[in-house]
Amino acid sequence: TAPAAYENILTSTPKPGVGLITLNRPKALNALSSPLFKELNDALSKYENDEEIGAIIITGSEKAFAAGADIKEMAPLTFSSAYKSNFIAPWSYLSSNVRKPVIAAVSGYALGGGCELALMCDILYCTATATFGQPEIKLGTIPGAGGSQRLTRAVGKSKAMELILTGKNFSGKQAGEWGVAAQVIEGGKDELLAAAVDTASVIAGYSRVAVLGAKEVVNKSQDLGVREGVEFERRVFHAIFGSRDQKIGMTAFAEKKKPEWSNE
Ligand code: CO8
Numbered sequence: 001t002a003p004a005a006y007e008n009i010l011t012s013t014p015k016p017g018v019g020l021i022t023l024n025r026p027k028a029l030n031a032l033s034s035p036l037f038k039e040l041n042d043a044l045s046k047y048e049n050d051e052e053i054g055a056i057i058i059t060g061s062e063k064a065f066a067a068g069a070d071i072k073e074m075a076p077l078t079f080s081s082a083y084k085s086n087f088i089a090p091w092s093y094l095s096s097n098v099r100k101p102v103i104a105a106v107s108g109y110a111l112g113g114g115c116e117l118a119l120m121c122d123i124l125y126c127t128a129t130a131t132f133g134q135p136e137i138k139l140g141t142i143p144g145a146g147g148s149q150r151l152t153r154a155v156g157k158s159k160a161m162e163l164i165l166t167g168k169n170f171s172g173k174q175a176g177e178w179g180v181a182a183q184v185i186e187g188g189k190d191e192l193l194a195a196a197v198d199t200a201s202v203i204a205g206y207s208r209v210a211v212l213g214a215k216e217v218v219n220k221s222q223d224l225g226v227r228e229g230v231e232f233e234r235r236v237f238h239a240i241f242g243s244r245d246q247k248i249g250m251t252a253f254a255e256k257k258k259p260e261w262s263n264e
Helices: 034-048 079-084 089-097 113-120 135-139 147-155 157-166 172-177 189-204 208-220 226-240 244-254
Strands: 009-012 018-023 055-059 064-066 102-106 109-111 123-127 131-133 183-185
Touching: 009 034, 018 034, 018 189, 034 055, 034 089, 055 189, 064 102, 064 113, 089 113, 102 113, 102 189, 109 113, 113 123, 113 131, 113 147, 123 172, 123 189, 131 172, 135 157, 147 157, 172 183, 183 189, 208 226, 208 244
Parallel strands: 018 055, 055 102, 064 109, 102 123, 109 131, 123 183
Antiparallel strands: 009 018
Protein backbone atom coordinates (compact mmCIF):
# COMPACT_ATOMS: atom_id res chain seq x y z
CA THR A 1 0.00 0.00 0.00
CA ALA A 2 1.24 3.52 -0.81
CA PRO A 3 2.33 5.46 2.29
CA ALA A 4 -0.30 7.91 3.48
CA ALA A 5 0.55 11.60 3.06
CA TYR A 6 1.23 12.66 6.64
CA GLU A 7 2.48 16.10 7.66
CA ASN A 8 3.73 15.40 11.18
CA ILE A 9 4.99 11.81 11.01
CA LEU A 10 6.81 9.47 8.63
CA THR A 11 6.10 5.77 8.22
CA SER A 12 8.26 2.99 6.81
CA THR A 13 8.98 -0.73 7.03
CA PRO A 14 12.70 -1.05 7.89
CA LYS A 15 12.51 -4.88 8.06
CA PRO A 16 9.76 -7.32 7.11
CA GLY A 17 7.10 -7.35 9.81
CA VAL A 18 8.27 -4.09 11.43
CA GLY A 19 6.24 -0.88 11.15
CA LEU A 20 8.21 2.27 11.99
CA ILE A 21 6.56 5.59 12.89
CA THR A 22 8.90 8.60 13.12
CA LEU A 23 7.51 11.73 14.76
CA ASN A 24 8.50 14.50 12.37
CA ARG A 25 7.67 18.02 13.50
CA PRO A 26 11.26 19.25 13.79
CA LYS A 27 10.47 22.97 14.17
CA ALA A 28 8.54 22.26 17.38
CA LEU A 29 10.77 19.42 18.68
CA ASN A 30 7.94 16.99 17.87
CA ALA A 31 5.51 18.72 20.24
CA LEU A 32 2.41 16.53 20.31
CA SER A 33 -0.37 18.58 18.74
CA SER A 34 -3.85 17.24 18.03
CA PRO A 35 -3.12 16.97 14.26
CA LEU A 36 0.06 14.98 15.04
CA PHE A 37 -1.85 12.61 17.31
CA LYS A 38 -4.56 12.13 14.68
CA GLU A 39 -1.89 11.03 12.22
CA LEU A 40 -0.13 8.86 14.79
CA ASN A 41 -3.39 7.07 15.60
CA ASP A 42 -4.14 6.63 11.90
CA ALA A 43 -0.71 5.07 11.29
CA LEU A 44 -1.06 2.86 14.38
CA SER A 45 -4.45 1.59 13.26
CA LYS A 46 -3.09 0.83 9.77
CA TYR A 47 -0.24 -1.24 11.25
CA GLU A 48 -2.61 -2.86 13.74
CA ASN A 49 -4.81 -4.02 10.84
CA ASP A 50 -1.95 -4.98 8.51
CA GLU A 51 -1.39 -8.77 8.54
CA GLU A 52 2.22 -8.27 7.45
CA ILE A 53 3.14 -6.21 10.50
CA GLY A 54 4.08 -7.98 13.75
CA ALA A 55 5.59 -5.15 15.83
CA ILE A 56 5.61 -1.35 15.75
CA ILE A 57 8.29 1.21 16.69
CA ILE A 58 7.67 4.86 17.58
CA THR A 59 10.71 7.13 17.44
CA GLY A 60 11.58 10.81 17.00
CA SER A 61 14.70 12.69 15.94
CA GLU A 62 18.20 12.66 17.45
CA LYS A 63 17.30 15.86 19.36
CA ALA A 64 13.73 15.07 20.41
CA PHE A 65 11.48 12.07 20.80
CA ALA A 66 8.82 14.65 21.73
CA ALA A 67 9.20 17.82 23.85
CA GLY A 68 5.70 17.44 25.26
CA ALA A 69 2.13 18.22 24.46
CA ASP A 70 1.86 21.32 22.29
CA ILE A 71 1.96 24.12 24.88
CA LYS A 72 0.78 26.70 22.33
CA GLU A 73 -2.31 24.60 21.57
CA MET A 74 -3.07 24.08 25.28
CA ALA A 75 -2.46 27.62 26.53
CA PRO A 76 -5.92 29.06 25.67
CA LEU A 77 -7.99 26.01 26.72
CA THR A 78 -10.67 26.42 29.38
CA PHE A 79 -12.13 23.74 31.62
CA SER A 80 -15.30 23.55 29.55
CA SER A 81 -13.52 23.47 26.17
CA ALA A 82 -11.15 20.70 27.37
CA TYR A 83 -14.01 18.79 29.02
CA LYS A 84 -16.42 19.09 26.12
CA SER A 85 -13.85 18.07 23.49
CA ASN A 86 -12.48 15.39 25.86
CA PHE A 87 -9.02 16.87 25.19
CA ILE A 88 -6.25 14.25 24.93
CA ALA A 89 -8.69 11.33 25.05
CA PRO A 90 -7.43 10.26 21.58
CA TRP A 91 -4.02 9.67 23.22
CA SER A 92 -5.47 6.55 24.81
CA TYR A 93 -5.76 4.83 21.44
CA LEU A 94 -2.19 3.52 21.74
CA SER A 95 -2.56 2.13 25.25
CA SER A 96 -6.15 0.89 24.90
CA ASN A 97 -6.58 -0.27 21.31
CA VAL A 98 -3.21 -1.33 19.91
CA ARG A 99 -2.73 -5.03 20.64
CA LYS A 100 0.50 -5.52 18.69
CA PRO A 101 3.70 -4.75 20.64
CA VAL A 102 4.96 -1.17 20.41
CA ILE A 103 8.58 -0.19 21.12
CA ALA A 104 9.53 3.42 21.95
CA ALA A 105 13.02 4.36 20.73
CA VAL A 106 13.88 7.55 22.62
CA SER A 107 16.75 9.90 21.78
CA GLY A 108 16.87 13.51 23.00
CA TYR A 109 13.92 15.11 24.82
CA ALA A 110 10.99 13.04 26.07
CA LEU A 111 9.29 15.62 28.25
CA GLY A 112 5.75 15.90 29.58
CA GLY A 113 3.43 14.27 27.07
CA GLY A 114 6.54 12.97 25.25
CA CYS A 115 7.60 11.05 28.36
CA GLU A 116 4.02 9.84 28.76
CA LEU A 117 3.88 8.65 25.15
CA ALA A 118 7.12 6.70 25.66
CA LEU A 119 5.73 5.20 28.89
CA MET A 120 2.58 4.05 27.03
CA CYS A 121 4.71 1.86 24.76
CA ASP A 122 5.30 -1.77 25.71
CA ILE A 123 9.11 -1.68 25.59
CA LEU A 124 11.24 1.45 25.94
CA TYR A 125 14.76 1.75 24.51
CA CYS A 126 16.74 4.99 24.86
CA THR A 127 20.17 6.50 24.47
CA ALA A 128 22.16 7.26 27.64
CA THR A 129 21.86 11.00 26.88
CA ALA A 130 18.08 11.00 26.37
CA THR A 131 16.30 13.54 28.62
CA PHE A 132 13.10 12.42 30.31
CA GLY A 133 10.92 14.44 32.64
CA GLN A 134 7.45 15.54 33.68
CA PRO A 135 7.93 19.34 33.77
CA GLU A 136 4.20 20.18 33.80
CA ILE A 137 4.43 21.64 37.32
CA LYS A 138 6.63 24.41 35.92
CA LEU A 139 3.79 25.36 33.57
CA GLY A 140 1.20 25.44 36.34
CA THR A 141 -0.33 22.10 35.42
CA ILE A 142 0.10 18.35 35.99
CA PRO A 143 0.74 15.27 33.82
CA GLY A 144 -2.45 14.48 31.91
CA ALA A 145 -1.69 11.48 29.73
CA GLY A 146 -0.99 8.84 32.35
CA GLY A 147 2.38 10.08 33.65
CA SER A 148 1.36 10.06 37.30
CA GLN A 149 0.22 6.45 36.97
CA ARG A 150 2.77 4.85 34.62
CA LEU A 151 5.85 6.65 35.95
CA THR A 152 4.83 5.75 39.51
CA ARG A 153 4.46 2.08 38.58
CA ALA A 154 7.85 2.19 36.87
CA VAL A 155 9.94 3.96 39.53
CA GLY A 156 7.90 3.73 42.75
CA LYS A 157 5.96 6.42 44.63
CA SER A 158 8.72 8.40 46.29
CA LYS A 159 10.82 8.89 43.16
CA ALA A 160 7.73 9.62 41.02
CA MET A 161 6.57 12.23 43.55
CA GLU A 162 10.00 13.84 43.52
CA LEU A 163 10.11 13.94 39.70
CA ILE A 164 6.53 15.19 39.23
CA LEU A 165 6.61 17.73 42.10
CA THR A 166 10.01 19.24 41.17
CA GLY A 167 9.73 18.89 37.39
CA LYS A 168 13.37 17.77 37.33
CA ASN A 169 14.59 15.85 34.31
CA PHE A 170 16.24 12.44 34.40
CA SER A 171 18.67 10.94 31.93
CA GLY A 172 18.43 7.90 29.70
CA LYS A 173 21.13 6.32 31.86
CA GLN A 174 18.90 6.78 34.94
CA ALA A 175 15.87 5.51 33.00
CA GLY A 176 17.83 2.27 32.51
CA GLU A 177 18.91 2.05 36.15
CA TRP A 178 15.34 2.63 37.38
CA GLY A 179 13.67 0.14 35.06
CA VAL A 180 11.85 2.78 32.97
CA ALA A 181 13.88 1.65 29.96
CA ALA A 182 14.39 -2.00 29.03
CA GLN A 183 17.74 -1.09 27.43
CA VAL A 184 20.03 1.92 27.28
CA ILE A 185 21.72 1.70 23.89
CA GLU A 186 25.36 2.77 23.49
CA GLY A 187 25.77 5.37 20.74
CA GLY A 188 23.34 7.73 19.02
CA LYS A 189 20.08 7.63 17.08
CA ASP A 190 21.31 5.12 14.46
CA GLU A 191 22.42 2.53 17.01
CA LEU A 192 19.21 3.10 19.00
CA LEU A 193 17.00 2.54 15.99
CA ALA A 194 19.00 -0.50 14.87
CA ALA A 195 18.50 -2.10 18.30
CA ALA A 196 14.77 -1.32 18.28
CA VAL A 197 14.38 -2.72 14.76
CA ASP A 198 16.26 -5.91 15.73
CA THR A 199 13.98 -6.47 18.72
CA ALA A 200 10.83 -5.66 16.73
CA SER A 201 11.98 -8.08 14.04
CA VAL A 202 12.51 -10.87 16.60
CA ILE A 203 8.99 -10.31 17.95
CA ALA A 204 7.51 -10.14 14.43
CA GLY A 205 9.12 -13.53 13.75
CA TYR A 206 7.01 -15.30 16.39
CA SER A 207 3.43 -16.51 16.18
CA ARG A 208 1.12 -13.47 16.08
CA VAL A 209 -1.37 -15.32 18.31
CA ALA A 210 1.22 -16.04 21.01
CA VAL A 211 2.59 -12.48 20.84
CA LEU A 212 -0.88 -10.94 21.29
CA GLY A 213 -1.54 -13.28 24.21
CA ALA A 214 1.81 -12.50 25.85
CA LYS A 215 1.24 -8.72 25.63
CA GLU A 216 -2.30 -9.08 26.97
CA VAL A 217 -1.28 -11.07 30.05
CA VAL A 218 1.68 -8.83 30.92
CA ASN A 219 -0.59 -5.77 30.69
CA LYS A 220 -3.10 -7.38 33.05
CA SER A 221 -0.40 -7.33 35.74
CA GLN A 222 -0.77 -3.54 35.79
CA ASP A 223 -4.48 -3.70 36.66
CA LEU A 224 -5.05 -6.93 38.62
CA GLY A 225 -3.77 -8.35 41.90
CA VAL A 226 -1.29 -11.24 41.58
CA ARG A 227 -3.88 -13.94 42.29
CA GLU A 228 -6.42 -12.76 39.69
CA GLY A 229 -3.56 -11.97 37.31
CA VAL A 230 -2.19 -15.51 37.53
CA GLU A 231 -5.69 -16.94 37.02
CA PHE A 232 -6.18 -14.71 33.97
CA GLU A 233 -2.80 -15.80 32.60
CA ARG A 234 -3.71 -19.47 33.05
CA ARG A 235 -6.99 -19.03 31.14
CA VAL A 236 -5.20 -17.38 28.21
CA PHE A 237 -2.51 -20.08 28.38
CA HIS A 238 -5.27 -22.73 28.18
CA ALA A 239 -6.90 -20.86 25.28
CA ILE A 240 -3.68 -20.89 23.27
CA PHE A 241 -3.82 -24.71 23.13
CA GLY A 242 -6.61 -23.97 20.65
CA SER A 243 -4.20 -22.23 18.25
CA ARG A 244 -2.52 -23.98 15.33
CA ASP A 245 0.76 -22.29 16.18
CA GLN A 246 1.01 -24.01 19.58
CA LYS A 247 0.94 -27.35 17.73
CA ILE A 248 3.35 -26.08 15.08
CA GLY A 249 5.80 -24.73 17.70
CA MET A 250 5.85 -27.81 19.92
CA THR A 251 5.94 -30.28 17.00
CA ALA A 252 8.86 -28.38 15.44
CA PHE A 253 10.73 -28.55 18.76
CA ALA A 254 10.25 -32.33 18.95
CA GLU A 255 11.35 -32.72 15.30
CA LYS A 256 14.32 -30.34 15.77
CA LYS A 257 12.97 -28.08 12.99
CA LYS A 258 12.38 -24.32 12.73
CA PRO A 259 8.66 -23.59 13.22
CA GLU A 260 6.80 -22.12 10.23
CA TRP A 261 4.10 -20.09 11.95
CA SER A 262 0.60 -20.06 10.49
CA ASN A 263 -0.44 -17.11 12.67
CA GLU A 264 -3.58 -19.07 13.41
N1 CO8 B 1 4.97 22.74 22.76
C1 CO8 B 1 5.03 23.63 21.73
N2 CO8 B 1 6.19 24.05 21.18
C2 CO8 B 1 7.32 23.57 21.68
C3 CO8 B 1 7.35 22.64 22.74
C4 CO8 B 1 6.11 22.22 23.29
N3 CO8 B 1 6.00 21.31 24.28
N4 CO8 B 1 8.64 22.35 23.03
C5 CO8 B 1 9.39 23.06 22.17
N5 CO8 B 1 8.61 23.79 21.35
C6 CO8 B 1 9.03 24.70 20.28
C7 CO8 B 1 9.60 26.01 20.86
O1 CO8 B 1 8.57 26.89 21.19
C8 CO8 B 1 10.45 26.48 19.71
O2 CO8 B 1 9.62 27.06 18.75
P1 CO8 B 1 9.99 28.53 18.12
O3 CO8 B 1 11.27 28.27 17.38
O4 CO8 B 1 8.83 28.83 17.24
O5 CO8 B 1 10.16 29.43 19.28
C9 CO8 B 1 10.99 25.18 19.09
O6 CO8 B 1 10.11 24.15 19.57
C10 CO8 B 1 12.40 24.85 19.55
O7 CO8 B 1 12.40 24.87 20.97
P2 CO8 B 1 13.50 25.68 21.83
O8 CO8 B 1 13.97 26.88 21.06
O9 CO8 B 1 12.92 25.91 23.18
O10 CO8 B 1 14.68 24.60 21.87
P3 CO8 B 1 15.82 24.45 22.97
O11 CO8 B 1 16.78 23.46 22.42
O12 CO8 B 1 16.31 25.79 23.39
O13 CO8 B 1 15.06 23.82 24.27
C11 CO8 B 1 13.57 22.30 25.39
C12 CO8 B 1 14.54 22.52 24.21
C13 CO8 B 1 14.33 22.34 26.72
C14 CO8 B 1 12.93 20.93 25.21
C15 CO8 B 1 12.46 23.39 25.41
O14 CO8 B 1 11.93 23.51 24.09
C16 CO8 B 1 11.36 23.16 26.35
O15 CO8 B 1 11.51 23.36 27.56
N6 CO8 B 1 10.16 22.73 25.84
C17 CO8 B 1 8.99 22.53 26.63
C18 CO8 B 1 9.10 21.27 27.45
C19 CO8 B 1 7.85 21.08 28.30
O16 CO8 B 1 7.56 21.85 29.20
N7 CO8 B 1 7.10 20.01 28.00
C20 CO8 B 1 5.93 19.69 28.72
C21 CO8 B 1 4.75 20.29 28.05
S1 CO8 B 1 3.28 20.11 29.05
C22 CO8 B 1 2.74 18.58 28.69
O17 CO8 B 1 3.30 17.84 27.93
C23 CO8 B 1 1.48 18.24 29.39
C24 CO8 B 1 1.04 16.84 29.05
C25 CO8 B 1 -0.36 16.74 29.45
C26 CO8 B 1 -1.05 15.59 28.84
C27 CO8 B 1 -1.02 15.56 27.38
C28 CO8 B 1 -1.85 16.63 26.79
C29 CO8 B 1 -1.95 16.55 25.27
